[in-house]
Amino acid sequence: MIFNSIAFLVFFVVVTTAYYVLPYRWRWPLLLAASCYFYMAFVPVYILILAFTIVVDYAAGHLIERSQGATRKRWLIASIVANVGVLAIFKYYGFLTENIEALVHGTGWTDYKIPELGIILPIGLSFHTFQSLSYTIEVYYGRQKAERHIGIFSLYVMFYPQLVAGPIERPGNLLRQLHLSFDFHAPTVASGLRLMAWGFFKKLMIADRVAVMVDHVFNSPEQHSGPAMILASFFFAVQIYCDFSGYSDIALGAARCLGIDLMRNFRTPYYSANVSEFWKRWHISLSSWFRDYVYIPLGGNRVVKWRWYYNLMITFLLSGLWHGAAWTYIIWGGLHGFYLIFAIVSERWRGKLGGLLGLGRVPGINHAVQVLTTFVLVDFAWIFFRANSVQDAFHIVGNLFTGLGGFFTTDALTFWSPLLGVGKGEMYLALFSIAVMELVQRIDLRQGAVMWVGARPAWQRWALYTGLVGTIIFFGSYYNTTQFIYFQF
Structure with missing residues (x-):
């Protein structure tokens, strides 16, 4: 079920x-x-x-x-x-x-x-x-x-x-x-239902829509050029976030309807300024499990440098293996271990480079560069996570920058859509849904989405709820739905 x-x-x-x-x-x-x-x-x-x-x-x-x-x-x-x-x-x-x-x-x-x-x-x-x-x-x-x-x-x-x-x-x-007794509390149940609806939106309106584009490229990478691979890699980052965080929202919402609060598993991870921060905001329950029961018992960072690097790499290799019995997952984990070790080793000269470029004087731009760099690194590692084999992954990596002509045309969607095996309508729907999610996440970061919605007049709140549920029902029944990615782990 x-x-x-x-x-x-x-x-x-x-x-x-x-x-x-x-x-x-x-x-x-x-x-x-x-x-x-x-x-x-x-x-x-x-x-x-x-x-x-x-x-x-x-x-x-x-x-x-x-x-x-x-x-x-x-x-x-x-x-x-x-x-x-x-x-x-x-x-x-x-x-x-x-x-x-x-x-x-x-x-x-x-x-x-x-x-x-x-x-x-x-x-x-x-x-x-x-x-x-x-x-x-x-x-x-x-x-x-x-x-x-x-x-x-x-x-x-x-x-x-x-x-x-x-x-x-x-x-x-x-x-x-589980030992406590909970009386029915309408606001708590309503909060759980809202969270479930938001999870269904991310799953049905975004993850399942972009999955068609991702599968089109990753299931036959030899038939595609760089632009399709770049787009598919980007959309997979969107897919796996919306798929998994959507599941987590539904799980948290269903539990909240029973009066039980589960731990939050995601905190807008793609806004992270470095890979270390990413792992404090992505799949928090797993990353904290490995931190508490593997990394710290190994000695954490309270050891000599080489042992610290060893502890990091072992932890992330095991994290990759936890996800799946395949070399693609192990390489994915190893890449994240490498990112963290490289960040430690290069901290001093990266600070000097930032000073030479004057990034410290423009913190907004500096932060944006850090977030973009982190996303690119994470997205690159996702290629190995999604690829059907190590050979496919290296084929994609080796051809990312081939055939880029037309990629940045004025009518980009006309160029992009056929590459991903969808029409412009499907592409517009996916991009619009992603934009809605980003808007909600920004509101949530600034003042809390629940507080923002709660401050609206009743008719606006119900219009939002009705629109959200209606959209989920319509598109969820019109398009094919898929199993959650993390069910296989």
Whole structure:
């Protein structure tokens, strides 16, 4: 069951209504049953993987809390091994065997073959695995008490709004709230519905529209020249942001309708002035997970320089691998690690260069240059993230600047549209929707979009709501919709 479906909307209305009708003691069973139903709508048997994760980490949490000294660490390691083992089997087995076979075949043993498991990747496996792991790690460090109620703990691992694509919650936030009782509060529910509508707008009006253009180029890069590749790379940056942040908005909104506040996962990341800032504003729940549980335990920046660089690179390579079992994702992570290391190494001479150019005297221009440079670097790395293979990625990179004639013509849309396999109408719609999103984001940055809307007269607010919902319904039903990108992770 995907968010952008009629089935989900019916499911959401029924569950939310029943949640407030039922007494408090029946709410967690309702949400747990609803979450099981939601997940089993994909591949029913994979609910057993979630059950395994829940049992292992529930037991590990109690064993860690009751143990002393080295025994505590052994139980934590057992939890980590069990969870990573599930990932290794269901997500990375094919990738590992493929690369082992390639190495062996390189020695001349061409008949060597490792048996295939033929497993379909469970939806959201990396998300709920990391969320469950955060619990045992927090218990180990003494920041979280072991949860006594196995039903509430099960709900923590598989709370349906964020089960398949995050945000990756921590027990200190979500687990605590699952013990609370919430009365129906109309403004809170209305706020959740607005956030869901905004998420649907980003998904249906932007992500799904530009996906057609992106797929047209990235699925056959050898048939396209530089202008198409540049445009497709730009539109993929838009697509993945609107797709993933749109999902997060729907998840946060659905949870808010139940009185639960999930962590915010995005803060206008493409306005970042450097790559380090980008990772404080993009997929915040994952970047903070790797920071707290990988980067800092490795020593963070409290070590000698070479070890600092090593810690950064390992963290981002693992982040790339978390996203997918392919070299394209690993290279993407490695690029971000390289960006951060280069920023540290070059900090002094970049400061001198900025002084020579006089950028410090015009802070507005200086900031704009930094934001643009950061976006270009991030967008370049997205090429590897989206490409179907490493070969395709390098083909695109090697041909970005070929055939640029006509790219900057006065009638650019007439030139651009055929390159991306769409008509001018589709291009206008996509660009208009992006402009609307940018306007809302700028309002949100300056005074808060919710406060701005709340300050409008009632008729203006309802006109906005009606227009937004009507647009979503019309274009969502008229055009084909796609699954959320991050469901595959």
